Amino acid sequence: xxxLFSMWKNTRMIVLVAVCAAIYAAALIAFKTxxxxxxxxxxxxxxxxxxxVFGFLFGPAGAWGLGLGNLxxxxxxxxxxxxxxxxxxxxxxxxxxxxxxxxxxxPIAGKHYEWKAGNPLSWVRYILITMLSSGVCAVMIAVWVxxxxxxxxxxxxxxxVLNNVVGGMVGVLLLIxxxxxxxxxxxxxxxxxxxxxxxVRRATGPLGAWVLTxxxxxxxxxxxxxxxxxxxxxxxxAGIIILGCLLM
Amino acid sequence: xxxxxFQDRDSWLHRLDPRTKMIGTIMLFAMTLSFNDPLYVAFITxxxxxxxxxxxxxxxxxxxxxxxxxxxxxxxxxxxxxxEGPTTxxxxxxxxxxxxxxxxGVAMGLRLATFVITGLLLLATTRNEEMTNGLIKMKLPYxxxxxxxxxxxxxxxxxxxxxxxxxxxxxxxxxxxSKNPALRMGxxxxxxxxxxxSAIRYTNLLAMALESKGFTPDAARTLYYxxxxxxxxxxILASLSxxxxxxxxxxxxxxxxxxxxxxx
Numbered sequence: 001x002x003x004l005f006s007m008w009k010n011t012r013m014i015v016l017v018a019v020c021a022a023i024y025a026a027a028l029i030a031f032k033t034x035x036x037x038x039x040x041x042x043x044x045x046x047x048x049x050x051x052x053v054f055g056f057l058f059g060p061a062g063a064w065g066l067g068l069g070n071l072x073x074x075x076x077x078x079x080x081x082x083x084x085x086x087x088x089x090x091x092x093x094x095x096x097x098x099x100x101x102x103x104x105x106x107p108i109a110g111k112h113y114e115w116k117a118g119n120p121l122s123w124v125r126y127i128l129i130t131m132l133s134s135g136v137c138a139v140m141i142a143v144w145v146x147x148x149x150x151x152x153x154x155x156x157x158x159x160x161v162l163n164n165v166v167g168g169m170v171g172v173l174l175l176i177x178x179x180x181x182x183x184x185x186x187x188x189x190x191x192x193x194x195x196x197x198x199x200v201r202r203a204t205g206p207l208g209a210w211v212l213t214x215x216x217x218x219x220x221x222x223x224x225x226x227x228x229x230x231x232x233x234x235x236x237x238a239g240i241i242i243l244g245c246l247l248m
Numbered sequence: 249x250x251x252x253x254f255q256d257r258d259s260w261l262h263r264l265d266p267r268t269k270m271i272g273t274i275m276l277f278a279m280t281l282s283f284n285d286p287l288y289v290a291f292i293t294x295x296x297x298x299x300x301x302x303x304x305x306x307x308x309x310x311x312x313x314x315x316x317x318x319x320x321x322x323x324x325x326x327x328x329x330x331x332e333g334p335t336t337x338x339x340x341x342x343x344x345x346x347x348x349x350x351x352x353g354v355a356m357g358l359r360l361a362t363f364v365i366t367g368l369l370l371l372a373t374t375r376n377e378e379m380t381n382g383l384i385k386m387k388l389p390y391x392x393x394x395x396x397x398x399x400x401x402x403x404x405x406x407x408x409x410x411x412x413x414x415x416x417x418x419x420x421x422x423x424x425x426s427k428n429p430a431l432r433m434g435x436x437x438x439x440x441x442x443x444x445x446s447a448i449r450y451t452n453l454l455a456m457a458l459e460s461k462g463f464t465p466d467a468a469r470t471l472y473y474x475x476x477x478x479x480x481x482x483x484i485l486a487s488l489s490x491x492x493x494x495x496x497x498x499x500x501x502x503x504x505x506x507x508x509x510x511x512x
């Protein structure tokens with residue numbers, strides 16, 4: 001999690017946080033009431049196309065941007081409440097999971113932090129990371145919202161994961177279209193902005209990636225395991241996900 | 249483009265320090281979370297609506313009347329099937345609705361609506377700048393507050409740029425009037441590329457402007473608008489603290505305001 005905090009010393013990364021948050025919030029507000037799924041809580045998210053793109057291109061700045069953007073979306077959309085805290089944490093951790101898993105999810109982790117549309121491994125990594133990071137966001141938000149008694153865990157976790165996976169899959173088109181411009185012309189790929197030749201991978205990183213994966217699988221399959229209700233498995237899987245994030 | 253819920257009025261709530269309003273909002277959230285009996289939650293909801301009326305913020309509330317109604321209806325329809333109670337009213341195979349789960353659903357609908365109304369009350373009476381300055385005074389690190397306030401300013405700019413891009417494409421024949429929402433969404437996705445590029449270009453310009461003026465993220469700051477806590481702010485916070493304590497005592501000490509035990 002080092003980069004998630006050290007980025008606040010870099011002016012360009014701070015501006016990237018603001019820009020990512022504003023784009024994400026603008027897209028959220030524009031389609032907030034277009035197709036509601038759970039009124040005031042979840043809707044068909046056109047803004048979901050930005051999730052993986054921001055997390056991958058802008059790394060920690062993208063993660064903070066997603067968290068703050070979701071919060072601002074709630075503020076301007078008129079749905080600000082205690083649930084917004086879960087939305088902030090869920091979106092922040094989704095962004096964090098995207099750039100961290102890219103270099104930590106052994107054995108498919110990339111040695112270099114780059115996207116190559118012609119390389120099948122880039123696609124496998126993208127699809128897996130989209131699904132896992134969406135699961136992170138879904139479990140974290142659904143646990144919090146269920147705890148507050150707003151929407152049941154088993155309903156919301158499925159809606160969020162489906163929404164984010166669809167957004168992420170469509171978002172690959174955006175990534176293909178903007179990757180070269182962002183990296184080559186604008187020099188805004190996060191490792192370049194932070195002057196890193198390649199991000200440092202912690203010794204516990206791959207373990208953390210698999211702990212996070214276990215937490216997501218457990219969280220999303222809760223309800224299918226006999227004698228273990230989602231009210232126990234949900235918070236347990238959220239704890240495992242946080243542990244995985246700390247290890248990465 | 250104007251995207252703001254703030255209503256510029258001269259009410260007692262508008263004049264409060266932003267920190268009072270933010271902490272007060274959290275206290276109201278805590279009070280609402282103390283009960284799951286619809287009667288008790290309805291009492292808190294009514295008190296907050298009265299506060300909105302006295303602060304001339306009812307207009308902002310009226311704008312969201314549809315979403316508030318949907319929140320309550322959705323909750324009433326959903327929760328009875330996910331919470332279990334002893335007094336069965338209706339059952340079919342594994343589906344069961346009890347008196348307690350139905351009341352719990354009503355309470356959760358009211359709770360959710362109360363959250364939204366409380367949040368709305370804060371936003372309708374507090375400017376974005378006041379909010380960020382209040383957060384800085386509450387020791388939020390300056391770079392985070394800077395990013396937040398910049399994002400708040402940029403949202404209308406980017407939303408406006410997005411609307412211009414959409415209008416430009418519609419004038420060139422793009423059909424966004426399709427009744428099929430999936431088809432309509434599919435046509436909106438390619439528009440994300442110019443929106444993204446135009447917004448990201450802004451990053452370098454803004455960063456250069458900041459660096460040329462010697463912006464240092466961790467330098468000590470002074471504020472043009474300095475929020476000051478007055479006697480009325482302390483009085484309101486003290487009153488709300490007493491009310492929170494009373495709600496917790498009613499729930500935890502006397503076990504009142506509960507239709508479903510073991511649930512928040």
